[in-house]
Amino acid sequence: MYGIVGWNETYYGFSETSNFCTDQRGFNIWLRGEAAKFLAPNDTRLLLNTAVKNVTYSKSGVTILNEDCSCVEADYAISTVSLGVLQNDAITFEPELPEWKQDAIATFSMGTYTKIFFQFNETFWPTDQQFFLYAHPTTRGYYAIWQSLSTEGFLPGSNILFATLVDEQSARVEAQDNATTKQEAMAVLRQMFPNIDVPEPTAFYYPRWGQTPWSYGSYSNWPAGTTLEMHQNLRANVDRLYFAGEAQSAEYFGFLHGAWFEGQEVGERIAGQITTECVNVASGCGNYSRYEVLHGTTDFAEVNAFNGMGTSPLFFAETGA
Amino acid sequence: MRNTKFGSDANGNPYTIELGANWISGLGDTLDGPENPVWTFSKQVNLSAPNSDYTSVMTFNETGAVNFTNIIDEFEEYWTIFEQNAGRILTQNLQDRTFRAGLWQSGWRNHGDAARKAVEFWLWDWETAQVCFQK
Numbered sequence: 203m204y205g206i207v208g209w210n211e212t213y214y215g216f217s218e219t220s221n222f223c224t225d226q227r228g229f230n231i232w233l234r235g236e237a238a239k240f241l242a243p244n245d246t247r248l249l250l251n252t253a254v255k256n257v258t259y260s261k262s263g264v265t266i267l268n269e270d271c272s273c274v275e276a277d278y279a280i281s282t283v284s285l286g287v288l289q290n291d292a293i294t295f296e297p298e299l300p301e302w303k304q305d306a307i308a309t310f311s312m313g314t315y316t317k318i319f320f321q322f323n324e325t326f327w328p329t330d331q332q333f334f335l336y337a338h339p340t341t342r343g344y345y346a347i348w349q350s351l352s353t354e355g356f357l358p359g360s361n362i363l364f365a366t367l368v369d370e371q372s373a374r375v376e377a378q379d380n381a382t383t384k385q386e387a388m389a390v391l392r393q394m395f396p397n398i399d400v401p402e403p404t405a406f407y408y409p410r411w412g413q414t415p416w417s418y419g420s421y422s423n424w425p426a427g428t429t430l431e432m433h434q435n436l437r438a439n440v441d442r443l444y445f446a447g448e449a450q451s452a453e454y455f456g457f458l459h460g461a462w463f464e465g466q467e468v469g470e471r472i473a474g475q476i477t478t479e480c481v482n483v484a485s486g487c488g489n490y491s492r493y494e495v496l497h498g499t500t501d502f503a504e505v506n507a508f509n510g511m512g513t514s515p516l517f518f519a520e521t522g523a
Numbered sequence: 524m525r526n527t528k529f530g531s532d533a534n535g536n537p538y539t540i541e542l543g544a545n546w547i548s549g550l551g552d553t554l555d556g557p558e559n560p561v562w563t564f565s566k567q568v569n570l571s572a573p574n575s576d577y578t579s580v581m582t583f584n585e586t587g588a589v590n591f592t593n594i595i596d597e598f599e600e601y602w603t604i605f606e607q608n609a610g611r612i613l614t615q616n617l618q619d620r621t622f623r624a625g626l627w628q629s630g631w632r633n634h635g636d637a638a639r640k641a642v643e644f645w646l647w648d649w650e651t652a653q654v655c656f657q658k
Contacts (some may be wrong), residue, residue: 203619205651208610216551216559217544221572223547223565226539230524232564319540321530333580337591337641343654347645351540355573360538362530368652394583403528409542420543423651426621456651458524458544459561499618 204424204433204452211453223296224356249274253415255279258296259443263388276444278472282465285436285449286312286418298441302494308436309428310449312419313456314372314412318387319364319403325352325396327363333357336394343371345390361404365390385406412467421456422449431493438492547572547609580645584637591638598642601631622655 209355225481241248249268256267257279264279283293287329288307300308308411327334328349338344351362365387367375375383386408411420430452437450454460471488474480480487505509505511524544526538546564551558565572582591605625612619620628628642633639648654 203609203612203625204624205622205647206606207528207613209650210606212549212559216549216556216562217553219550219552220546220575221550221562221565222542223545223570223572225571226525227568228524228539229545229570230526232561232570233524236531236564240596272627282608298580310555311653313544315652317542317545319529321538328581331579331581332576335580335582335641335645336586337582337589337637339585341642343644343648346641347649357538360530362540364540366649368649380554393585394587397647407527407529407540409525411543420652422655426624427619429619455643457548462560464584475572481557487635 203426208424208455209455212457212459215453216459222356224351228451236428244263245347251364254283254293256294261441264441264443278444280446280465280468281445282445282461284312284417284419284447285310286412287416290403290418292418295440295443300494302435302449302496303440305457305486305496307468308430309425309432310436311423311425312449313369313421313423314413315420316367316372316375316408316410317364318367318375319362319406319430320384320387322361322363322401322403324401325361326348326395326400329353329358335396336390338390341371343368345387348394362420373404373412375408376412380406380408406449415523423456434490435492435496438490444490446473460493461470532658546575548596581639585612588640591642594639594642595645598631598639602630603652605629605631 207384225231226307249272252272253269254266255269258265259279260268260276264275264276266276266279268274281293283358287293287348289312298304327348328350332350334350336344336346336348338346340481344353345365347366349364349366351357351364351423352360385405389402411417431520433452437445437452439445446461446468448457448461448464450464451457451460454463467482467485470480470482471486473489474482475500505515525542526539529540531537544582547559547561549559550562552562579594581590584591605628608620608625608628609618628630633643643655
């Protein structure tokens with residue numbers, strides 16, 4: 203259900219049109235521009251290439267310990283690390299995160315989206331199409347989607363084509379060497395264009411998001427049966443440690459704009475506590491709501507013979523001598 | 524958002540390619556809705572970002588180009604029912620369904636057909652970066 207909710211909020215809430223960045227300055231040029239409004243060039247407040255190792259939080263403040271043994275103390279902190287980073291125990295928390303928080307981290311899923319780039323010495327595929335969909339006879343998602351950048355309005359004449367793999371196929375190609383992946387992909391292209399002498403690529407590259415220590419995946423997703431309350435626990439702060447990022451967005455998880463809106467929300471909540479003037483009254487101000495106990499739909503009294511459970515499923519382990 | 528240099532152009536200079544996020548998804552460029560903030564910022568820096576046309580798609584299987592775009596159209600008809608069912612689950616606090624069960628309840632069947640599974644992948648798995656079911 204929340205898969206459809208997410209789809210609606212973005213494609214019906216905004217619009218069904220999407221643009222693909224081909225800007226040679228890089229897509230993040232807009233974010234760099236926004237950051238430049240409050241960060242000076244080489245601003246010493248911004249620590250790049252600094253891995254966080256431990257976060258100690260309490261009701262009065264937060265201490266961040268980095269791998270290089272540098273340390274930052276703050277009244278409030280916002281973690282924007284990905285769900286994948288949280289799931290991989292890349293950072294230790296002190297005290298340990300409460301059970302409701304750990305549950306939320308374990309419940310939501312982190313997807314991987316892998317783009318495999320090829321440049322050829324010619325554009326041997328149709329230049330009037332943006333997408334090519336390949337149906338592999340047995341394996342779902344096996345080099346299924348190809349996008350051409352060598353087309354009008356994109357990067358015409360670039361001879362660049364890329365395939366996208368997700369999930370298990372991503373994990374599979376991440377675990378094997380580049381040469382094997384290239385060989386697999388080329389075999390698919392030769393099936394797709396049987397009447398063309400498909401040349402070997404002149405350039406080939408793909409990222410391994412599932413193994414990248416600051417992402418461990420691409421973006422989050424909600425498994426079937428997850429609820430707003432479960433998700434609220436993923437959003438919620440623990441004492442003065444707050445969380446933001448695309449995974450924390452109920453409306454726009456998986457999207458850049460989801461990360462933007464959650465950053466805005468968390469910033470306003472903390473600013474409201476520092477200045478005693480809250481601007482986000484509609485969503486609650488201050489601490490996020492959270493649900494320390496989440497109930498299912500089956501009352502224990504209903505675990506009975508009328509529902510096919512005539513014998514008790516509870517067995518007690520012996521505590522040992 | 525992360526990019527890298529890749530390949531080379533006619534002058535021997537590399538291209539910049541996006542390794543992660545590459546879309547401004549849902550621009551909100553119509554008058555009746557809010558604007559996507561990423562689109563707002565993108566316009567401010569005159570970002571080169573052509574429109575993705577999802578109807579500009581050609582289909583293939585292991586024998587070469589085979590047109591099964593009619594299956595995409597068929598899927599989208601069931602999709603409407605699927606969406607309405609999800610709305611009913613939300614507003615009436617009904618038990619949630621998996622993607623697979625939701626598609627089934629809409630009446631869509633893939634019959635184990637590779638082309639129909641490719642269409643499912645094209646219209647859902649790909650976007651969610653997760654394969655909804657293997658069969």
